[in-house]
Amino acid sequence: MTAAVQEALELDKVESHLHPEGSFDVEAHEVPKGREEIWRFTPLKRLKGIHDSAPFADGATKVEVEAAAGVTVETVAADADVRGTSGLVPTDRVSARAWAASTGATVVRVPTDTVVEGATIIRHQGTGSETAGAGHAVIVAEKFAKATVVLVFEGSAVVADNIEIVVEDGADLTVVSVQDWADDAVHLSTQHAKVGRDATLKHVSVSFGGDVVRHDFSAEYAGPGGSVESLGLYFADEGQHIEHRLFVDHTAPKTKSNVVYKGALQGEKAHAVWIGNVLIRKEAEGIETYEENRNLILTDGAWADSVPNLEIETGEIEGAGHASAIGRFDDEQLFYLQSRGISETEAKRLVVHGFFNDLIRHIGVPELEEKLTSTVEAELAKNINTLITKDNA
Amino acid sequence: MSTLEIKDLQVSVETEDGPKEILKGVTLTINSGETHAIMGPNGSGKSTLAYSIAGHPKYSITGGTVTLDGEDVLEMSVDERAKAGLFLAMQYPVEVPGVSVANFLRTAKTALDGEAPKLRTWVKDVNGAMNKMHLDPSFSQRSVNEGFSGGEKKRHEIAQLDILDPAFALLDEIDSGLDIDALKVVSDGINDFRAREAKSVLLITHYTRILRYVKPDRVHVFVAGRIAESGGPELAEELEANGYEKYTTAGV
Numbered sequence: 001m002t003a004a005v006q007e008a009l010e011l012d013k014v015e016s017h018l019h020p021e022g023s024f025d026v027e028a029h030e031v032p033k034g035r036e037e038i039w040r041f042t043p044l045k046r047l048k049g050i051h052d053s054a055p056f057a058d059g060a061t062k063v064e065v066e067a068a069a070g071v072t073v074e075t076v077a078a079d080a081d082v083r084g085t086s087g088l089v090p091t092d093r094v095s096a097r098a099w100a101a102s103t104g105a106t107v108v109r110v111p112t113d114t115v116v117e118g119a120t121i122i123r124h125q126g127t128g129s130e131t132a133g134a135g136h137a138v139i140v141a142e143k144f145a146k147a148t149v150v151l152v153f154e155g156s157a158v159v160a161d162n163i164e165i166v167v168e169d170g171a172d173l174t175v176v177s178v179q180d181w182a183d184d185a186v187h188l189s190t191q192h193a194k195v196g197r198d199a200t201l202k203h204v205s206v207s208f209g210g211d212v213v214r215h216d217f218s219a220e221y222a223g224p225g226g227s228v229e230s231l232g233l234y235f236a237d238e239g240q241h242i243e244h245r246l247f248v249d250h251t252a253p254k255t256k257s258n259v260v261y262k263g264a265l266q267g268e269k270a271h272a273v274w275i276g277n278v279l280i281r282k283e284a285e286g287i288e289t290y291e292e293n294r295n296l297i298l299t300d301g302a303w304a305d306s307v308p309n310l311e312i313e314t315g316e317i318e319g320a321g322h323a324s325a326i327g328r329f330d331d332e333q334l335f336y337l338q339s340r341g342i343s344e345t346e347a348k349r350l351v352v353h354g355f356f357n358d359l360i361r362h363i364g365v366p367e368l369e370e371k372l373t374s375t376v377e378a379e380l381a382k383n384i385n386t387l388i389t390k391d392n393a
Numbered sequence: 394m395s396t397l398e399i400k401d402l403q404v405s406v407e408t409e410d411g412p413k414e415i416l417k418g419v420t421l422t423i424n425s426g427e428t429h430a431i432m433g434p435n436g437s438g439k440s441t442l443a444y445s446i447a448g449h450p451k452y453s454i455t456g457g458t459v460t461l462d463g464e465d466v467l468e469m470s471v472d473e474r475a476k477a478g479l480f481l482a483m484q485y486p487v488e489v490p491g492v493s494v495a496n497f498l499r500t501a502k503t504a505l506d507g508e509a510p511k512l513r514t515w516v517k518d519v520n521g522a523m524n525k526m527h528l529d530p531s532f533s534q535r536s537v538n539e540g541f542s543g544g545e546k547k548r549h550e551i552a553q554l555d556i557l558d559p560a561f562a563l564l565d566e567i568d569s570g571l572d573i574d575a576l577k578v579v580s581d582g583i584n585d586f587r588a589r590e591a592k593s594v595l596l597i598t599h600y601t602r603i604l605r606y607v608k609p610d611r612v613h614v615f616v617a618g619r620i621a622e623s624g625g626p627e628l629a630e631e632l633e634a635n636g637y638e639k640y641t642t643a644g645v
């Protein structure tokens with residue numbers, strides 16, 4: 001064991017710039033300038049001031065709820081006790097501002113022992129991007145409950161929100177957040193989960209539309225045996241900035257995490273950022289973690305940043321690994337397909353579908369599968385001209 | 394009809410030290426309905442010949458011509474060559490993650506025929522071809538070549554030959570990595586194909602083993618980027634007995 005690890009073992013509190021101490025006090029978070037570690041990839045100029053002092057107002061999105069039988073969805077006041085039960089403490093100014101500004105919260109609750117058929121869908125329809133909205137939601141799966149909750153974001157809007165996820169002991173919850181925004185939307189979302197003893201959370205982030213979409217998802221464990229699967233799928237188009245920051249905090253022994261994010265990028269200045277942080281604390285013995293991010297660059301002018309980061313404070317673990325890749329089309333794959341008569345454009349389509357297919361199947365929400373496949377199709381159709389022009393170049 | 398004419402074909406690849414010439418003038422005519430075998434030592438350029446005919450972007454044609462029934466093959470894109478009737482079974486078939494064999498075959502068949510295959514007969518045809526190659530029908534649902542064993546990949550190539558039914562098959566070391574049972578299965582597949590009307594085959598191999606099951610009309614010895622000698626099936630037997638030594642020492 002190295003001296004550095006030895007020293008870290010002596011500390012109860014973890015000092016790391018990647019996951020700083022949070023605060024509910026907005027003024028405790030300085031206005032970001034862009035050089036800060038957590039902001040260095042984000043185009044602040046395009047955030048419509050929500051990282052600074054732009055006012056928030058109600059009504060930025062219209063919310064429609066389709067609750068599956070057995071699930072309750074209600075709106076509570078901002079001072080309701082349920083807020084904060086996930087352990088979310090804002091670690092940046094946008095999250096702190098959204099926390100302070102939100103005038104209520106949507107609470108989705110799956111009662112103890114309830115196994116729910118079908119998905120509960122909460123649809124946020126943007127009403128325009130003139131005024132910014134601050135959102136708050138708490139999703140609670142009580143002990144041994146099993147359910148799927150899908151958040152859908154569509155239309156034009158500027159939104160900062162905090163989404164709390166509480167998975168109590170033995171519960172099995174799937175939360176999917178689909179960002180299918182219009183081209184001008186700005187969405188900064190902070191999503192935090194507390195995963196109970198032997199509980200399972202599958203968290204899925206899907207980002208297609210929007211001008212700037214930044215999602216920070218973090219998870220901590222309230223007891224041993226918990227498992228988090230964090231999946232992401234994104235498709236960044238011309239000019240789009242899509243950023244995902246993941247942080248899995250292994251706070252308990254025998255816990256598991258598996259993070260897989262895949263994205264395709266096409267068009268001038270399409271930019272994807274993926275930061276995958278995993279912290280294995282001293283007490284988190286016997287854990288298993290794996291994180292992976294793959295980017296497929298479809299055209300020139302698009303670029304991706306991918307940074308996996310693993311901090312280990314105990315050597316007593318089952319396994320820890322990560323993989324990160326940014327690649328273009330594989331000539332051998334395209335040649336193989338084309339040698340069977342498939343055109344270059346069609347071959348590229350097949351490869352992109354293939355790239356996402358496993359992941360889409362893994363999401364395991366039948367209501368979404370077809371929609372995701374067809375959205376990938378629509379995204380490809382948008383740029384099929386670029387792909388063809390490139391073929392002939 | 395499918396007569397493939399290769400005339401004085403010269404091919405090079407880009408290397409760190411600049412272009413390297415691999416094919417140094419290959420001339421070969423394969424008439425409709427004929428099977429030719431090309432045999433040669435490792436590194437002699439056999440795969441280069443196959444890939445160049447199929448249009449792999451890695452190879453640059455620096456001289457010569459390739460025509461199929463008089464049509465200039467070298468002018469065609471890779472998929473156009475397939476549509477013109479060429480099929481290449483690869484020495485190392487490529488894995489395409491997430492794309493199912495079923496989807497791949499249907500897309501290819503649709504592209505080749507210009508219309509989607511009739512649903513009713515299609516599934517039967519695919520299952521039949523898989524069966525003949527001793528591949529479980531469940532292979533249709535797996536990703537193309539992903540996790541297939543070496544032998545399964547080769548059998549999958551021949552199943553494609555059966556289903557896509559080209560006029561001209563280039564088979565690059567289809568026999569390598571096959572045990573004797575699989576070799577027979579694959580040979581039966583090739584012979585079934587040859588039994589169809591006017592099908593031509595260029596069989597590239599390192600060993601004479603497969604030629605016991607797939608009888609060639611002509612045999613060519615390929616050495617250092619050229620055809621060193623051509624003959625009838627008896628040439629294969631001579632190679633079996635004496636190896637390539639005579640050519641490699643004299644030729645290089």
Ligand SMILES: Nc1ncnc2c1ncn2[C@@H]1O[C@H](COP(=O)(O)OP(=O)(O)OP(=O)(O)O)[C@@H](O)[C@H]1O
Binds near residue numbers: 438
């Ligand atoms: N990118 C490259 N850079 C340098 N040399 C190359 C490159 N690609 C091919 N070659 C060389 O070209 C020659 C011919 O290769 P090819 O694969 O055609 O041989 P082959 O006859 O098919 O051999 P084998 O029996 O091993 O399959 C070899 O010497 C090989 O090393």
Ligand SMILES: [Mg+2]
Binds near residue numbers: 439441484565566
């Ligand atoms: Mg070879």
